[in-house]
Amino acid sequence: MQNDTPADAAVIEMSKVSTRFGDHVVHTDVDLEVRRAEIFALIGGSGSGKSTLLREMILLHRPNSGSIRVLGVDLQKLGDDEADDESLALRQRWGVMFQHGGLFGSLTVKENVGLPLREHTALDDVLIDEIAAWKLSMTGLKPEVGAQYPSELSGGMMKRASLARAMALDPELLFLDEPTAGLDPESAGEVDQLVLKLRDLFGLTIVMITHDLDLLWQVADRVAVLADGRMQATGTMSELSKMDNPAIRKFFDGPRGRAAQEQEQEQEQKQEKPQGKVQTSNEFGRPSSKPK
């Protein structure tokens, strides 16, 4: 019984994780820690292995070496069996929004969202439909969308529906792969707000992969930079913006990087940051998830 885990132990801990596909090395000795109720962002160039790292956290891919603990469970010790009770229980404690949606084409959007409830609870169908409709509207989709099939949706709508499905079972941990890619600026802003709201309301821990600089500046508590197969640095955006590492500078020195940074600084001056990023504590009186 190792009940000695400290109160604000990490929700996800990866240490010395290495991954190869054939002789193509994707990660070497990646260390990472995600704390409770924080919004953690993973950034890096295309093909730097972000999605692969995410897949390793959610039991879809096994690293070649290293150890991963998620929600206190050592993933290495879980059996390979998809359906064993332990991994099944663990899988129901997180929700995943995939880069390309991953909605089931043969079900309507509402059925997609209701599927986890139908599978794992004894709720009646009417109630499931109502809850599904609610989750859909929470992500900003119109009620009519529920009756459509995923193939009839735009890319952005698909993202939202996928997010609604990820939240169906009220998970403790939410993984988002590129939540704002393919969304118009307004919808992307709504996703920013939604992510914050989820964290504040439910005390969710959110791990997201993103290239969206606004999302990074406005929403993420901590950001990890993956490049050349290694974790280059982890910290708040403003901490990262002061580093000299060329792999990190790329994110800040481009014209887009500068614009987002300036916008953030303007906002900071204007309102002394009442909300969002610099939060000293959330509803539960928990110490802020911000790193010291």
Place this chain on the structure above:
Amino acid sequence: MEAACLPEVMRKGRTLTVKEFCALAYILDERIHLVSSSSMNTIALIPAAINQPTPEELALSGSWTARGIGTIGARLDAVSASASLIVDGARIESLDTAGAWVLQKLLRRLRGEGSHVEMRDLPPEFSKLLDVVEQQAADQTDTPPLASAAPSKLESLGRNAVAAYEQAMALLSFVGECALAFAGCIAHPARFRWRPILFNIRSAGWDALPIVGLLSFLLGIVVAYQGADQLRQYGANIFVADLVGLSMLREFAPLITAIIIAGRSGSAYAAQIGTMSVTEEIDAMRTLGIAPLDMLVLPKIIALLIALPLLTVFADVLGVLGGMIMARAQLAVSFGEFLDRFVKAVSITAYLIGICKAPVFAVIIAVIGCFQGFRTKGGADSVGRQTTRSVVQATFLVIVADALFSVAFSALDL
């Protein structure tokens, strides 16, 4: 709300393994105030419950979570309204969005029936969630639910008829487009794409040799075997050559070959084109200025036009070989005698009649396969459906065409 996120193991209501308990202890360390210590001992799911001790009081307890509320709906409906109601939420152990939804539905109904409802002792994080849900529910009730009654028998019959008609017209126009594209290619032979044609000849023709050969060989054996008994009774053993020769060459070899290819290549065509249209590859092809018909359909049709007759010849040979072997084993007709009789019994016309069906079958298979592929709409599901359709329709049409051939040939006295 914290407890809303209580781990699965707790909600399932079974005893815990050590590992699960460790995981649980870790999750609970900060949430323990939400779970009474007695429930820690019996770590089991306490289902949501509702009591109305007096008409003015409602006591809620247990886990109001997706797993905990189960089928509480009936009991909620039984709760009666009264002028003023006090709802005691102190003993609610956990609340998640599903539970909050059910709860606010109840409150809304009671308020609608004229009760003054007051929540008491609800932990603050629960009441916050309840507020969010109420807000949302208020927004949502404005939009009426979509009415979609199940169609009546007559209506679905009508719809199916229209769909079948539309499909038939679409097939005809697809055939027309293919014919036009083919004519265009004949006018400008440079438009023929030889590489995909050769590739398709290999995959639909050469690669199918073993299965076609094996099946027609077995068919030849069966035909000879079935005939052997009857012929022996009349001492007409040698006529086994007539039987096997005519039936294989005229009917069985072309038909079995076409059916195998419909299952093997027709389905592959539908699946390939269907997947390509799902992943927008067909649209990409159009925008790049490549006509999908030229690139995907014509090579397949041409390849099958070449491959299927050749496969039929191969099936003829192996079918007759099978018959010959059976004739020797069962009827003591030697290979030499068999072939002697075969040459006399089977005219060149019979052979050609068999072969000339093959190109027709080839066109049917390739066109149906590609047509169904292009009709794929939506996702993976649709690919599967169209593939099935392509095989069923191609097989059906091949047999219908064969029947028409028989009618035509008998009218022509062939």
